[in-house]
Amino acid sequence: IIHFQFIDKKTGSLSIEEILFHIINHGTYHRGNIAHALHHAQVVHPADTYTVFIHQYEPERRVG
Template identity: 50%
Template structure:
């Protein structure tokens, strides 16, 4: 996969996260239980994103599990996710194409050893986040709330409206 495609996918991820957090902020107080379940799922995405960020940057792993014991507020998590999304966008802006093939060794939270290329890690972060945003979308549908249209095609055409021209 090209670096420019990865850059586009991470811009899409940031956009999709912003839309989803905005929708969740509109849930009425009587949906607090469902909001909590959504935040737990989104916190899992955030924690995994941060763990793989540490692997990519050679920093110590910031979490020992794939979710936290305490659930952050929606506002705090939104800010943390925005900062992490911005880190990935910036990281890809500085990364050279040859670095994508570099294989990194790390340890998973369960203690098992892992080896993945930078490209594989980045693709994991993208697919993992999309999978779980879809879970949250299904939770919203179950309470008759339309989730945002989390579509890469929608993102591309909103960002570059000229793509709609024949």
């Protein structure tokens, strides 16, 4: 368990597993919000998924 202080000066504690989950999940949350906002603004935007990315840069991994 790691004890810390938030920017609002309140204290908290998380396990290492919880911290890693937060770091991994945090970026996806923001990406999803941005995609949602672009969709509602009717702005054309590319698909933003790992599979689209990997197939664009390593097309040999795509079968069919």
